[in-house]
Structure formats: structure tokens, C-alpha cells
Amino acid sequence: MTFDFKNIVSGAGLAAILGLGALGTSSCQKEFIELNDPTRIPTADSYTDSLSIFNGVTAAYSSLQDLYGRAGGPRGIFIFGEIPSDNSYTVTSGERLNEFNDFSLFSDNPNIQSYWLSTYRCIARCNLILSRAGGVKLTDATRNRYYGEVRFIRALAYFNAVRIWGDVPLVTQELPSIQDAYPFGRRPVAEVYKQIEDDLDFAEKNLPVAQTGTNLGRATKGAATTLLGKVLLTQKKYQAAADKLQPLATGSTYALQATYANVFATNNEMNSEIIFAARYTKGTLGLGSAFTTWFMPAYTTAQSTSLLGASFTGQQFNTVDPDLIAAFTASGTTDVRAATSYVLPAGAATTLGYYTKKYIDTPTSATDAENDWIVLRHADLLLMYAEAVNEATGPNSLALTAVNQVIRRSRGLPVATANATVDLPASTTAETLRTRLELERRLELNFEGHRWFDLVRTNRAITVMNAFFTRTGSSVRIDQNDLLFPIPVQEIQTNPILTQNPGYN
CATH class of the missing domain: 1.25.40.900 (Serine Threonine Protein Phosphatase 5, Tetratricopeptide repeat)
Structure with missing residues (x-):
């Protein structure tokens, strides 16, 4: 069976995301991943030369935009790392992001499903390179560098997954058919972490100290070391x-x-x-980031223009919570980070919400800005x-x-x-x-x-968040079950050996 990278295979189900059918269109990111034709990624059966392997590694890097936020795709890690916390809140309810805000998540939340699919699509792309590059004529140093890059990316994907869901399916090889995906149930957290550590240990030994020129932005030895340190700390x-x-x-x-x-x-x-960093570039290739408008409140034309240099509609996905502002105020007026962390444009009511300045840019369109996501x-x-x-x-x-x-x-x-x-x-x-x-x-x-x-x-989430809810007059309270997010119900329906996290139906 031939799987074409040019066509993203959509649809729910663990089988879809673990098989090669989950591998979709890749595109270049910044100048560090330059392709002769960035819209053409070879099929799995054509991994026979160094260029096709290079392009396959590029496809793995492209997956990072799905994990950290892609216009028209997954909203990214902020829905797990920021919205549930005391740093931010979401105003919009149409995309069911409010369920992250008030811990009312259901297992059919489309954002959960989308991130799961993106995670295993990324992992499948990495597994493909690890499976195919051994049969391609490359120097040992080049092959091991490619292996190091995709093992770093795979480790990053699994690290996010295990922190979001706990036990997750652990897939480390290319799966030749849909049927081969069904035996994969959830594996214990410790087993997943062991694989993450192994991947990062290999990456640390085989990646260069620095990437320069057209390779700037690719994974380095220092990136592997730092991520491994975070994995050990966690x-x-x-x-x-x-x-x-x-x-x-x-x-x-x-x-x-x-x-x-x-x-x-x-x-x-x-x-x-x-x-x-997950890299983005604005222009005409559809490789820009959307954080600039995603995170902006619903300011007026004049207010958004004063911030961005042009008028755009704020999507209100990730708005600065007043509690974060209070924390800055309590830390002292000399904290210069406050000026970059939030802003309220002239004439805007505080009820509209404050805007983080970390992702300010002048986009070429509402979802086409330059800002990278710093990992x-x-x-x-x-x-x-x-x-x-x-x-x-x-x-x-x-x-x-x-x-x-x-x-x-x-x-x-x-x-x-x-x-x-x-x-x-x-x-x-x-x-x-x-x-x-x-x-x-x-x-x-x-x-x-x-x-x-x-x-x-x-081990501070329950204490800190319940104190936050009390302080802000909210009736929400969280417990141990809220520390993990639900397994997408679509995955359980497709693959019944998957089990749900406690507290979710």
C-alpha cells in the first residue's frame, strides 16, 4: 500500500493516527527547512535516497506546528498549559475552549481529539524515518543526526502526551497497515518516560552543539539535554x-x-x-502563526490597530487573567516583565480583557503572523x-x-x-x-x-487552583481526577482496548 505525504488523511480513530495514513502534507518552516518544492513530500515507498529522507525529517518538524498551534488546525499546547491555570481564561465558547477554563471537559471535546490525532501523526512521521533511513545510502554521521532529530521530536510529542493523558499508547515502529494499530493500548507512564529518556539520550549524543545557516532552528544537543532535564525533573x-x-x-x-x-x-x-522553538513565518505559504489574533480580546478597530499596526478581530482564545496581573503587582512595580506580559490599549475597558504582548506582530492576514512558539x-x-x-x-x-x-x-x-x-x-x-x-x-x-x-x-495544582477559584468567587473546585485530561471518546469507540481516565465518561 502506498501512502502519500501530500494528502492529509483525516478522521478519528487510533488506527488512522497510528498508521501511515496519518502522515499528511508537510511544508517548510523558516529558512532552516528548505525544499525544492515544499508542497511535495515523497510517499513512504519512495524513501530510497538522501533527499527523500531529508524531506521526511522535514515532515516531522512540520508536525510541531500542529502540536503548538496551527491556523485551521489544532489550537496547540496553550489549551492544556495555560487556559486551565490561573494565568488565563477564554471568552469564546463556540470551540468549547471554555471547558478547559472551568474544568467541565467532556471526552468528545474536539480540541482533545484534534491534539491526540496531531500527536500520533507526528510520532508516525518520526517512526517512518527511523524505519526507512537505515536502508538509504547515507554517511553514519548524517543518518544518526537524522535519527537524533526525529527521536528528539518524538520524545517531545510523547512528553506532552504523557503530561496531558498519563498512560498513552506507545508506538515506536512503522505500522504497515491499519490492522497493525489495533493491539496498541495504553502503556504505563513509567514505560513511556523510559522511551522518552532513551530517545533524548540518543539525540543528545548525535545532535550538533549548534545549528546555523539554513539549519538554524533544527534540534541541537542542548535542546535534547534541556528537554531531558525537564523530563527528569517532572x-x-x-x-x-x-x-x-x-x-x-x-x-x-x-x-x-x-x-x-x-x-x-x-x-x-x-x-x-x-x-x-516551533517555527513559523508569515507570507504566502500558509506557514504563519495565529497567536497574535487568537490571544487578542475583542478590541475595537482603533484599539487593535494601535497594538498591531492594522485592524484585526481578536478571537479571545487565551486572555490574560486579572490574577496574573495581581501577581505582577504584588511582586513590585519594578518588574519589567509586566510590560511585555500584558497590555490594555487606550480606551479599552478592563472588562474586555488584557492582551499578552509576547505574540504581538503585524500579521499579513488574521492567522499569518511571524511569531515562533518558544518551547x-x-x-x-x-x-x-x-x-x-x-x-x-x-x-x-x-x-x-x-x-x-x-x-x-x-x-x-x-x-x-x-x-x-x-x-x-x-x-x-x-x-x-x-x-x-x-x-x-x-x-x-x-x-x-x-x-x-x-x-x-x-503537586500544587489542586491547592493553587482551588484557592484561585475561592479568591475569584467561582464555584469550581478541582480534585485528583482533573489533573489529567480525557482520552478522546472517538479513540475508545474505534479501539475498545483503550480505557478512559477516571472522572470522565
Whole structure:
């Protein structure tokens, strides 16, 4: 049977997403993935030369736009990482995003189904390369680099999946037919994490330290190391996470940008702070991002023009919650991150909602902006390293130096210069550092898809969110069942050996 990458196979069912029929059209992203014809991806049966393998790796990278947000496709990781948290809320109900906001999710929610399909489409693309590249004439170094790239992407897809759903089907080989997909039930979280660690260990050993020129944006050794550190931290393997992250936290491979706003500037993409990003480019190829308008409230023509340089309609998918603004206010008026984290245009009522400035651009159309989605960056790494050290052994000088760099920049100070006024002192206790890290991660990484997963990882989600609901006068309360999202009912209907997460029908 021949499967054509040019045709996306749609439809529900585990069989569809685990088979090669799930592999769809790939397209180039930025200049780092240039194809002679980006609309033509070879069929599985034509993986016989180096160019077709390169194009297949490109297809795997293209899948990241589905995982992090694609116009006309899945809304992306923010529906899991931000909307359920105290950082943001959604105004729209037509797409059933409100179910994430108030923990009223049903297993037939189309956003859940769409993300599941996209996850396994991405994994299938990676598995195809791992299956076929061994029979193609390539140098060992090139083959292993391609393997490293797709194993990094596969690990990232599974890491998101296991945090969203817990136990998930674990597929690591090409499936030649639909029938071959049916035996795959959910595998224990520990087994999935073992595969993720194996993939990242291989990627770390075989990816280059840096990608430059037309390869800029492809996965690197540092990206694999950082993601592996986050995977270990999430599993509470604190000492292993600290050991993994320390060389990058104390080294010079990556560096904080001098100013917070520069991290997100569209004319400064893949800067010294960016470790890995899902890449987008506006223009005429349909490769732009939609976050600029997706996250904007329903401002007037004049108000949206004042922000974007042109008038666009805000979709209100991911609006800044007043509770995040209150957290910035409580942290002190000198926190320069606030100016990039939210804005209310002149004349707009606060009831319309605040807008995150991290994704501001002037789109060529409503869903065609330049903004990348930053997956991993150095500030995240520094805070993860400090957390890992703190939980493993308590604070030490290296951990405090890491978090103090982030704090200094948040006050507009040089990151490498000690400042007794703002720095956490050597006497900082483990509990004090733990509390401060929770706050710093919220303020530093808001609207980047981390908040909900951070709260779950630190066993703080139920406490923090129920306090938030009480504080805001909401009757919503969450419990242990709300820490995972429902398995799409369409998948269970197609493959009855799949089971549902507790608390969902």
C-alpha cells in the first residue's frame, strides 16, 4: 500500500493516527527547512535516497506546528498549559475552549481529539524515518543526526502526551497497515518516560552543539539535554535532573537576553536565549502563526490597530487573567516583565480583557503572523536547574546564582552582576526558594504553555487552583481526577482496548 505525504488523511480513530495514513502534507518552516518544492513530500515507498529522507525529517518538524498551534488546525499546547491555570481564561465558547477554563471537559471535546490525532501523526512521521533511513545510502554521521532529530521530536510529542493523558499508547515502529494499530493500548507512564529518556539520550549524543545557516532552528544537543532535564525533573528525579542541567546552567552555550522584551521580538528570533522553538513565518505559504489574533480580546478597530499596526478581530482564545496581573503587582512595580506580559490599549475597558504582548506582530492576514512558539529557553533552564538542586539537596550557590540571574533581569539589572537589593541571599531556605521559584516561573514564563504543567509537577495544582477559584468567587473546585485530561471518546469507540481516565465518561 502506498501512502502519500501530500494528502492529509483525516478522521478519528487510533488506527488512522497510528498508521501511515496519518502522515499528511508537510511544508517548510523558516529558512532552516528548505525544499525544492515544499508542497511535495515523497510517499513512504519512495524513501530510497538522501533527499527523500531529508524531506521526511522535514515532515516531522512540520508536525510541531500542529502540536503548538496551527491556523485551521489544532489550537496547540496553550489549551492544556495555560487556559486551565490561573494565568488565563477564554471568552469564546463556540470551540468549547471554555471547558478547559472551568474544568467541565467532556471526552468528545474536539480540541482533545484534534491534539491526540496531531500527536500520533507526528510520532508516525518520526517512526517512518527511523524505519526507512537505515536502508538509504547515507554517511553514519548524517543518518544518526537524522535519527537524533526525529527521536528528539518524538520524545517531545510523547512528553506532552504523557503530561496531558498519563498512560498513552506507545508506538515506536512503522505500522504497515491499519490492522497493525489495533493491539496498541495504553502503556504505563513509567514505560513511556523510559522511551522518552532513551530517545533524548540518543539525540543528545548525535545532535550538533549548534545549528546555523539554513539549519538554524533544527534540534541541537542542548535542546535534547534541556528537554531531558525537564523530563527528569517532572519525574522527580531531582539529582539526575540537576546533574543533567548543570553544564548548560553554568556554561555559555546559551545566555539570557539583556532585556526581557527582546526574547520575543520577531526580528530577534532564535536569539541566544532560545534553545528550541516551533517555527513559523508569515507570507504566502500558509506557514504563519495565529497567536497574535487568537490571544487578542475583542478590541475595537482603533484599539487593535494601535497594538498591531492594522485592524484585526481578536478571537479571545487565551486572555490574560486579572490574577496574573495581581501577581505582577504584588511582586513590585519594578518588574519589567509586566510590560511585555500584558497590555490594555487606550480606551479599552478592563472588562474586555488584557492582551499578552509576547505574540504581538503585524500579521499579513488574521492567522499569518511571524511569531515562533518558544518551547525551551535559557530562563526556563535556569529555573529548572535551581528547582532540581533545591529538591535534591537544598539551595547552594550555583542554584541561587541561576535564579538570581532571572530575578536581576526582571528588575532591569545586568544579569551577571550581583545585587544585594534583589538577589536571594546565601541564607535562603529550601522552602523559601521553593515558593520563590513557583512565583518566578509564573511571571517569567507566562503564556508560554508551562503554568498548568508546573503546578501538576510540583503537586500544587489542586491547592493553587482551588484557592484561585475561592479568591475569584467561582464555584469550581478541582480534585485528583482533573489533573489529567480525557482520552478522546472517538479513540475508545474505534479501539475498545483503550480505557478512559477516571472522572470522565
